[in-house]
Amino acid sequence: MQQSQPVTPVLLVGGGGSRLWPMSTHASPKQFAALTCEHTLMAETLARVRPDSADTEGLQFSDPIVVGSARHRQRLDSELNAAGANHASMILEPCARNTAPAIAAAALSLEEMGGGDQLMLILPSDHHIRDVPAFHRAIATAIDAAVMGRLVTFGIPPTHPETGYGYIKRGKAQGDAFAVEEFVEKPGHELARQYVASGDFDWNAGIFMFRASTIIESLEALAPDVLNCARQALSGAERKTSAILLDGAAFARCPAISIDDAVMAKGGHISVVPVAMGWSDVGSWHAIHEIRAEDDQHNTAHGRVIAQDTSNSLIHADSGIVAAIGVSDLAIVKSGDAVLVTTLANSQGVRSVGQRLDRAIEPRQTAATDLEEFAPSAARFTAWMRNHALPLWAGQGWDRERGGFRELLGKDGKPCAEPFRRIRVQARQIYVFAAAHLMGWDGPALEIANQGFEYLADKGWLPDGGWAHKLDAQGRVIDGTRDAYDHAFVLLALAWLHRASGSDEALNWAGRTLSWLDAVLADTENGGYRESIPDVLPRRTNPHMHLLEALLALYDATRDVCYLDRADRIVGLFRQRFFHRQSGTLREFFQDDWKPVSGEKGRTREPGHHFEWAWLLDRYEARLGSPCTEEISALTAFADRHGKSDQNRLIHDSVDDQGGILSASHRLWCQTEALRTQLMLAERGHADQASRFDELTGAVFRYHLNIQPAGLWHDSVDAGGTPIDEFVPASTLYHLMTLVWDLEARFAQSETTG
Structure with missing residues (x-):
C-alpha cells in the first residue's frame, strides 16, 4: 500500500432529490437536508473526508x-x-449535465493546477455511511490500484435483491481488490435474486477513485465530446476566490451522461474494492426508515409527532403536529405546507410522480380571488381534451404502419393523403403526449411520446447537423431546410419529454440542438438567430418567441439556470427590437439588421402573438423576477381593443398598427392564446377576465369545435364563422394542449366527463 499519496475528495453536489419530496425539492435537494441525523447529508460527507x-x-x-x-x-x-x-475549492455548474462532465471539470482543474497525478475520490454528497472506519480502510486499499493507472469503483456486498441499484460483477482477484468483469444496469427482481445468490456481484455505490490524468485519458478515448466541452467551459470560466463558475454556453454543450455510461462500462483497467460499510444512497423514505433509530414499535419519528397504535412507520414533521392513529407501514412527511402519505413499500414511487407534485405547487400566488369563476368553462376544455381529442389523435393521429405522427386528418377523423410531414408537427405531438402523461391521462401517452421521439431522432436529424424541415409519409427527407422555428419546437418537445420521463437522451438531443443553433444560425452581429439555412428574409419574431417558450420549458424540466440566461437574451431582443413601445405593439417582420420592413408587412400586427408574448413574459417574470408589467399590459390592451370581431367575438388573424383589420379570418390558435392569457391576467389581478373567458369559450365551441367526431376542429373560419379548411391539421393540438395544461394546473378537480 502506498504510504504517502494524498487523496483529493471530489464531492458531487448537483442532484435534484425528487425521490424524497417534500423534504427534498429542486430548490433545496436532499444533500442540504438533515435526513439521517442532526446534520445534513453534505455535512456528513464532508466529515468523512476531513484532512484530520x-x-x-x-x-x-x-x-x-x-x-x-x-x-x-x-x-x-x-x-x-x-x-x-x-x-475547499468550488466548481459551479451553470446547468446540470450529469456526473461525467462534472468529474471531467474537476480532473481538468487539478491538471491545470499541476495535479494531474493527484488521486481523486469521487463522492456523491447525499449518501449515508454508518461504518466510516471500514470506508477509510477500503480507500486505503484502492490507492494501490489507482496509482497504477486503474479506475477503481467501490462495491457494496448486497444484502437483498435490490432492483433500484446497478450491479458490478467481480472478476479475478487483484490483492484485496478485483477486476471488474461487467457493469449491469438495474435488474428485475428475479435477476437481482440470482446475482445475490451467486456471491459474485456487488451493488454499484457510485463512488470512484483514480488519478486525474487517468480519467482524463479515459474520457479522451471514450467520451471526447464530454472532455472537450468541459475543457472549453473551464477555459472560459469566471474565476473568483475559491470558486470557478464554468462557462454556461460551453458547459451546456456537454452531453448529459453519467461517468458509468461514458467510461466505466466501456473501459478496461477497471477494479472494484468491495466494502461492507452500512451504505445507503438514501434514495427513498423506506431507506431513511431503515437508517434512523426506531422505537419499540419500529417507528421513526421526527418533530412533534403523536403515534398511537401505530407500527413500522416513518413520521416526520418539520412544523406543526402530525398524529397517526391505528396505521402501519406508512411514510407520513409534513414539510412546510406540503404533506406526503405513502406506504413504505411504495415510497420509491415518489420519484415517478415528482413532476406532477412539482406542477401542483408550480403556479405562483394569484392576485385574484375569483378564479373559480373560470372553472365551468375550463371543465369543457379539459373534458374535450381527455375524453375526445387525446383518444382520437393517439389512435388515428399515429401512423402504426410507418411510424410518425400524421400531418393531418380528414374532417371525418380518418387518415388521408399527406403531402408532407413537418418536423415541427412531430415535435408538437411529442409535447402533447408528454403533457398528457403528466396530466395523468389514462391512455398510453408516454409510450406514444417516446415512439414519436424515436421517429424524430431517427428520421429528422441531417448528416451535417440540424433538423430537416419536411419528410414524406415514408419518413424520407424531402426538404432539408433547417428552420429556426422548427428547432424551437424540437427543443420544446425534448424539454417536456425529459420532464415526463426523465430521459437523459432527450436532454442530450436538446444540448446538441442548441449547440447547432449557436454554431450555425446565431447572429453574433445583430442578435438572435437567423431564419434558416439557406437564409431567407424577412426575419420574424415568431421563431424567437417559441425559442423563449422552449427555454423556459427546459428550465422547468431541469431547473438549470443556463436556460434562463438564454431566455433573458431573447427577452432583451424583444425589448430592444420586437416591441414598439410607443404604440404598445409587437412588430412581426424585419430586415437583416432587425429594422422593421416597409409596406403592409411592416404594419402587420397579429393579436394572437400579442397574447402569446404576454403569456410568455408573465412566465419569464415569475422565473427571473424581472418585471414585465408594462409590456404585458400594453400587448394585451392592444389585442383586446383591436383584435376581437364584433360579429362573432373571435380573435382576428391580423390587423395593422392602427387596429384596422387585415385578415378577418380566425385561426383556432389565436383563440387558445387569448384564453390562456385571460386566465393569466386574472391571476395578475385584472378584472372582468372570467366573463371574457366564458364568452370566447362559447365562440370556440360554436365555431371551431362544433364538429363530429368530437376531438377534431375547424382550424380556420371566415368572418361569418364558416369553416375554410378541408382538413384537420395536427399542429393545432399543441395550442389546445397548452391551454388545457394551464387549466388543469389550476382546476384539477373540475369535472372531466361529458
Whole structure:
C-alpha cells in the first residue's frame, strides 16, 4: 500500500432529490437536508473526508473540491463554512449535465493546477455511511490500484435483491481488490435474486477513485465530446476566490451522461474494492426508515409527532403536529405546507410522480380571488381534451404502419393523403403526449411520446447537423431546410419529454440542438438567430418567441439556470427590437439588421402573438423576477381593443398598427392564446377576465369545435364563422394542449366527463 499519496475528495453536489419530496425539492435537494441525523447529508460527507479524519495508516486527505450548481452557491458556502472546510475549492455548474462532465471539470482543474497525478475520490454528497472506519480502510486499499493507472469503483456486498441499484460483477482477484468483469444496469427482481445468490456481484455505490490524468485519458478515448466541452467551459470560466463558475454556453454543450455510461462500462483497467460499510444512497423514505433509530414499535419519528397504535412507520414533521392513529407501514412527511402519505413499500414511487407534485405547487400566488369563476368553462376544455381529442389523435393521429405522427386528418377523423410531414408537427405531438402523461391521462401517452421521439431522432436529424424541415409519409427527407422555428419546437418537445420521463437522451438531443443553433444560425452581429439555412428574409419574431417558450420549458424540466440566461437574451431582443413601445405593439417582420420592413408587412400586427408574448413574459417574470408589467399590459390592451370581431367575438388573424383589420379570418390558435392569457391576467389581478373567458369559450365551441367526431376542429373560419379548411391539421393540438395544461394546473378537480 502506498504510504504517502494524498487523496483529493471530489464531492458531487448537483442532484435534484425528487425521490424524497417534500423534504427534498429542486430548490433545496436532499444533500442540504438533515435526513439521517442532526446534520445534513453534505455535512456528513464532508466529515468523512476531513484532512484530520483519516483513521487508517497511510491515508491522507487533501482539501476537497466541491462540484455543485451555481444556483446553490450560497448554500454551498454555508455548508462548507459550517463544516470548517474553508479551504475547499468550488466548481459551479451553470446547468446540470450529469456526473461525467462534472468529474471531467474537476480532473481538468487539478491538471491545470499541476495535479494531474493527484488521486481523486469521487463522492456523491447525499449518501449515508454508518461504518466510516471500514470506508477509510477500503480507500486505503484502492490507492494501490489507482496509482497504477486503474479506475477503481467501490462495491457494496448486497444484502437483498435490490432492483433500484446497478450491479458490478467481480472478476479475478487483484490483492484485496478485483477486476471488474461487467457493469449491469438495474435488474428485475428475479435477476437481482440470482446475482445475490451467486456471491459474485456487488451493488454499484457510485463512488470512484483514480488519478486525474487517468480519467482524463479515459474520457479522451471514450467520451471526447464530454472532455472537450468541459475543457472549453473551464477555459472560459469566471474565476473568483475559491470558486470557478464554468462557462454556461460551453458547459451546456456537454452531453448529459453519467461517468458509468461514458467510461466505466466501456473501459478496461477497471477494479472494484468491495466494502461492507452500512451504505445507503438514501434514495427513498423506506431507506431513511431503515437508517434512523426506531422505537419499540419500529417507528421513526421526527418533530412533534403523536403515534398511537401505530407500527413500522416513518413520521416526520418539520412544523406543526402530525398524529397517526391505528396505521402501519406508512411514510407520513409534513414539510412546510406540503404533506406526503405513502406506504413504505411504495415510497420509491415518489420519484415517478415528482413532476406532477412539482406542477401542483408550480403556479405562483394569484392576485385574484375569483378564479373559480373560470372553472365551468375550463371543465369543457379539459373534458374535450381527455375524453375526445387525446383518444382520437393517439389512435388515428399515429401512423402504426410507418411510424410518425400524421400531418393531418380528414374532417371525418380518418387518415388521408399527406403531402408532407413537418418536423415541427412531430415535435408538437411529442409535447402533447408528454403533457398528457403528466396530466395523468389514462391512455398510453408516454409510450406514444417516446415512439414519436424515436421517429424524430431517427428520421429528422441531417448528416451535417440540424433538423430537416419536411419528410414524406415514408419518413424520407424531402426538404432539408433547417428552420429556426422548427428547432424551437424540437427543443420544446425534448424539454417536456425529459420532464415526463426523465430521459437523459432527450436532454442530450436538446444540448446538441442548441449547440447547432449557436454554431450555425446565431447572429453574433445583430442578435438572435437567423431564419434558416439557406437564409431567407424577412426575419420574424415568431421563431424567437417559441425559442423563449422552449427555454423556459427546459428550465422547468431541469431547473438549470443556463436556460434562463438564454431566455433573458431573447427577452432583451424583444425589448430592444420586437416591441414598439410607443404604440404598445409587437412588430412581426424585419430586415437583416432587425429594422422593421416597409409596406403592409411592416404594419402587420397579429393579436394572437400579442397574447402569446404576454403569456410568455408573465412566465419569464415569475422565473427571473424581472418585471414585465408594462409590456404585458400594453400587448394585451392592444389585442383586446383591436383584435376581437364584433360579429362573432373571435380573435382576428391580423390587423395593422392602427387596429384596422387585415385578415378577418380566425385561426383556432389565436383563440387558445387569448384564453390562456385571460386566465393569466386574472391571476395578475385584472378584472372582468372570467366573463371574457366564458364568452370566447362559447365562440370556440360554436365555431371551431362544433364538429363530429368530437376531438377534431375547424382550424380556420371566415368572418361569418364558416369553416375554410378541408382538413384537420395536427399542429393545432399543441395550442389546445397548452391551454388545457394551464387549466388543469389550476382546476384539477373540475369535472372531466361529458
